Amino acid sequence: MSAWCFDGSGFSITQLLGSSEYLLRFLGEAFPPIDEHRLTFEQFHRYSLALVETFQMAFAGTLLGLAIGFILALFASRGLMFESRRSNLLQWSVKMLISLFRTVPDLVWAIIFVMVVGLGAFAGTLTIMVDTIGFCGRFFAEEMEDVDRSSAEALSASGARRLDTVFAAVVPAATPGLITTSLFAFEKAIRSSVVLGLVGAGGIGLELQSLMNWMAYDRAMVIIGMIFVLVLVVEQLSSYFRKMVMKNER
């Protein structure tokens, strides 16, 4: 199986080693990042604004995705909101919708949204939103399915509405999982939002693509460095908050 897959993937050590001169040429031109074409303050300012836009796209898209993903997860979670044969159909339909959002790659969504709303950050935000719905919709639903339902049953036995049992018993019990999933979704969104610019969906990826096209590898390396710092900071903060949440659960 492995041999078959490696054969089909075109993996070749000789080709990789034979191409090393191209890699070395790229690295030679990329380092030091601001040697050949001096990086002006205006350029750095523009890249910084694009980086901020990338963060804004990721944050706004994640927030929208979390809200919609959470609502869909309520209906996708087995036996949570309804319990009847008709509700099974609804649950299945919502699960399929979430699967659709998740399985279509974000770059494909970006191309679709660029066609629909035009080039720019809005297309990127919509892409991040849809991607987050797919990711969180699935994991939120699983988190809520895994919760011990005994406390919800106790409230139901005392006459509480289904919606009240969900929000008073199931959601609080699932909260640590919901928070950690949300933080992972944001990390994922930051990484995605960087590449969305490659298809015109706003953010710093657009700048990176144009510099690569112009073979201005030194300035491209500056952008890659800025992206690295942004992703690293977000991952570190996310990891810190996750640890805080888990610490409170011990």
Add this chain to the structure above:
Amino acid sequence: MAAIVTADDVAMSYDTTPILKGVSFSLEDGESLSLIGSNGAGKSTLIRCLLRLELITAGRISLFGREIQNLKPRELRSTRCRVGVVFQKHNLVPRLSALSNVVHGALGRNTQSFGSMISGARLWSHVTASSTHREYAMECLDRVNLADLAYRRADSLSGGQSQRVAIARALMQEPDLIIADEPAASLDPLAGEEVMGLFSELCRGAGVSLIFSTHNISHAVNFADRITAMKSGRLSLDCRTGSVDLQALKEEYA
């Protein structure tokens, strides 16, 4: 006195395995009834059937004069909200405070109109609950001597304290009937005695009817007016606690 609970020839099966076989009894207003029997006798299933947490396969159960198996969801909720339920494992929301768990007891009373959805949402936590609900919840915690632990998370309470919170939650409902499934089973003997005493005292004091199941024959006799026993899904005993021979009961059911 009128019967507030009636079970008439109730049968219930899981797949093809019969669990309850023709169980009949009734409970009058203000009365307390204990239910004993060995593991697998059908006590918990009967209790779950009384609340329609399980569906019966034959017979009839009525609560407050309403046949519960035929009730529509809203009618079922309005019937259930008159019944405080205490489970063996407390069934509290672990991450919330004791006070929030008690506030949840008022959720059932807030389900009768669409407008009550908003006030119902305020009862999801003690933080958002109205001051009236919060104060009454504190009063209920005070009645079970736990007011000083009101803001402690439920998962940090001991078994006995958790069971007291569950009782306070039931009291918050202002129920006409409390149904408790082995409320002392997960507690040590001292805490179990204390919790049962509290139950009995609160129910008698407020005129609330009580049905509880137990493995402890002394609890069944000391804290109820009537004792019933189950064997292999059938009711094998139903009499006043004053007229039973404790030793004979222990020999047969302990």
